[in-house]
Amino acid sequence: MNAAPRASDEIISFDPATGKEVGRVTVTSPEEVKAAVARGREAFQEWRKTSFAERKRLVMAAREVILAETDDIAHLISDESGKPFGEAISMEIAPVLDLMQFFAKKAQKLLAPKRIGIGLYALLGRSSKIVYHPLGVVGIIPAWNYPFSIPLGEAVMSVMAGNTVVIKPSELTPFVGLKIGEIFEKAGFPANVVQVVTGAGETGAALVEAAPDKIMFTGSVATGKRIAAAAAKNLTSTVLELGGKDPMIVFDDANLELAAGAAVWGAFCNSGQSCSSVERLYVQEGAAADLTRKIVEKTRQLKQGVGDTEDISIGAMSSERQLKIVEDHVEDFRRAGAKIEIGGRGKGLFYEPTVITDATNEMRAMRDETFGPTLPIATFKTEEEAIRLANDSEFGLTASVWTRDYAKGKRVAQQIEAGSVCVNEVLYTHGIGTTPWGGFKNSGRGRTHGTEGLLELVQPQHIHVNRIAVLPDAWWMPYSSKAVATFRKMTRTFSSGSLIKTVPLIPQLLIRIRELFKAK
Ligand code: NDP
Numbered sequence: 001m002n003a004a005p006r007a008s009d010e011i012i013s014f015d016p017a018t019g020k021e022v023g024r025v026t027v028t029s030p031e032e033v034k035a036a037v038a039r040g041r042e043a044f045q046e047w048r049k050t051s052f053a054e055r056k057r058l059v060m061a062a063r064e065v066i067l068a069e070t071d072d073i074a075h076l077i078s079d080e081s082g083k084p085f086g087e088a089i090s091m092e093i094a095p096v097l098d099l100m101q102f103f104a105k106k107a108q109k110l111l112a113p114k115r116i117g118i119g120l121y122a123l124l125g126r127s128s129k130i131v132y133h134p135l136g137v138v139g140i141i142p143a144w145n146y147p148f149s150i151p152l153g154e155a156v157m158s159v160m161a162g163n164t165v166v167i168k169p170s171e172l173t174p175f176v177g178l179k180i181g182e183i184f185e186k187a188g189f190p191a192n193v194v195q196v197v198t199g200a201g202e203t204g205a206a207l208v209e210a211a212p213d214k215i216m217f218t219g220s221v222a223t224g225k226r227i228a229a230a231a232a233k234n235l236t237s238t239v240l241e242l243g244g245k246d247p248m249i250v251f252d253d254a255n256l257e258l259a260a261g262a263a264v265w266g267a268f269c270n271s272g273q274s275c276s277s278v279e280r281l282y283v284q285e286g287a288a289a290d291l292t293r294k295i296v297e298k299t300r301q302l303k304q305g306v307g308d309t310e311d312i313s314i315g316a317m318s319s320e321r322q323l324k325i326v327e328d329h330v331e332d333f334r335r336a337g338a339k340i341e342i343g344g345r346g347k348g349l350f351y352e353p354t355v356i357t358d359a360t361n362e363m364r365a366m367r368d369e370t371f372g373p374t375l376p377i378a379t380f381k382t383e384e385e386a387i388r389l390a391n392d393s394e395f396g397l398t399a400s401v402w403t404r405d406y407a408k409g410k411r412v413a414q415q416i417e418a419g420s421v422c423v424n425e426v427l428y429t430h431g432i433g434t435t436p437w438g439g440f441k442n443s444g445r446g447r448t449h450g451t452e453g454l455l456e457l458v459q460p461q462h463i464h465v466n467r468i469a470v471l472p473d474a475w476w477m478p479y480s481s482k483a484v485a486t487f488r489k490m491t492r493t494f495s496s497g498s499l500i501k502t503v504p505l506i507p508q509l510l511i512r513i514r515e516l517f518k519a520k
Helices: 029-048 052-068 072-083 085-110 118-122 149-160 176-189 201-209 221-232 256-274 285-300 319-333 383-391 406-415 450-455 481-492 497-518
Strands: 010-014 020-027 114-116 126-134 137-141 164-167 194-196 214-218 237-240 246-250 278-285 339-342 353-355 373-380 398-402 418-425 460-464
Touching: 020 072, 020 176, 020 373, 029 137, 029 164, 029 194, 029 201, 029 319, 052 072, 052 176, 072 085, 085 149, 085 164, 085 256, 085 373, 085 450, 118 126, 118 497, 126 256, 126 418, 137 481, 149 164, 149 176, 149 214, 164 176, 176 194, 176 339, 201 221, 201 339, 214 221, 221 285, 221 418, 246 383, 256 285, 256 373, 256 398, 278 285, 278 383, 285 339, 319 339, 319 353, 319 373, 339 450, 373 383, 383 406, 398 406, 406 418, 450 460, 481 497
Parallel strands: 137 164, 137 214, 164 194, 214 237, 246 278, 246 398, 278 373, 353 373, 398 418
Antiparallel strands: 010 020, 114 126, 126 460, 339 353
16 A cells, blocks of 8 residues: 555655555656765765854754644654654654754764873873764665654764765655755755655665765665675665564563553554564563553553544554564464454554463564564563563564662663663653664664764774874884894783883883884
């Protein structure tokens, strides 16, 4: 449905909730994609010279454009993705506005030149600092599930670091992608600093082929591997934000009312189509009945429907392909002996929020990413078992631990193999732009957001200065037996990093340096 029946040179975007056409866009040809990257590279030569103050002014102007058009943008996001209008504001627009103000104000400080310690080399009159240079053109290839906040956030971080950007939105959400380009244009960004090309997977492949200086990719593991392989041909580095099968662990001492609310939101927001949605819930045996009852009650209260009404909590799935995966996984749970407590049916592109009990890690649907509104619940007895079950996955994007014992919460969190682990919170930290985001294991490589994410968008340059440039270094040529004796002694003195151990080397160093002088 939303997977666009299309003529070869155009994409038709549909509202998955109503089946209505949102509009048509032209597919950017591979030659045009290449030309866009070339234009971005040319624009980079000027853009890289702009001050942080100027970049900040423009990004803050882009925020104003968004604030003036919030409702229209939220309706567009809802129309193209099927998510509720309110959720488009709370989970996409509000967090990205926060990210924009943060990086607009703080990028200069985060990317300021930094002196770094060089230990005993400093005693030889040397110093080192790191300066950060932009990379050039950043290619951004996002998924359809957060079509506004993810590419826009990455674009803002890229331009604040001095790069230019080419975005290829998903074929399911091209108009949201084009809206991002329009926002930068209305804010007054110079031409070609942010460009948007449209098309399906082939257009994304053409962007990788056009050899930008970095690829920021969000999507499935399979496509991530293809992109990494294609990017390697040009040694283009990639940040890969991939799938998840995120566990939520609830101990019997947790606030179960809160945990139930978090599980419902964490599993069902965006119809479960969040990379960090709760895909597996492990509850300690003593609390299982109580927690399940609360979750089922809360699920029963949720209204599902077309996302443009304000009291709708669950919208449509984004595509038929996605819906089929959900149906297949629920069927797998049924066949394997799990119990459907509520939900379990689809109508059109709407799939009911579904709570499943008696799940175990042996079931296929507890291992493969579902990316839909399902909440399978399994039980555990001990802390060790909970950690083992949570880590029993190829993925490691996020996780959450629920307990009133904070020491236990933090202890368990650190043993979970995931890029972000919350204690008594769930899913939302992608919305905190100041914190790093990225996965362990098959959930990805590299980071977006936070200082770590900003550093993905620059190349560090080491500037090393010798302020006492009057003597040759002991390790210079020509070599001799005195030289080798000095080198040998260096391994146990200078190389220890200890000043006390290095003092006895000084006479030998002086002899060696005199030898070098004589050799002139
Ligand atoms: P896909 O991997 O199918 O697509 C992602 C993007 O890549 C789309 O823009 C797609 O274009 C494009 N693309 C497809 N093939 C190629 C190719 N050969 N070369 C270049 N680009 C290509 O992912 P989905 O759209 O199905 O997204 C869902 C996945 O994204 C889930 O696994 C989810 O967990 C993950 N995700 C991860 C996040 C994270 O932060 N870790 C956040 C959000 C989602 P098109 O759509 O036009 O085909």
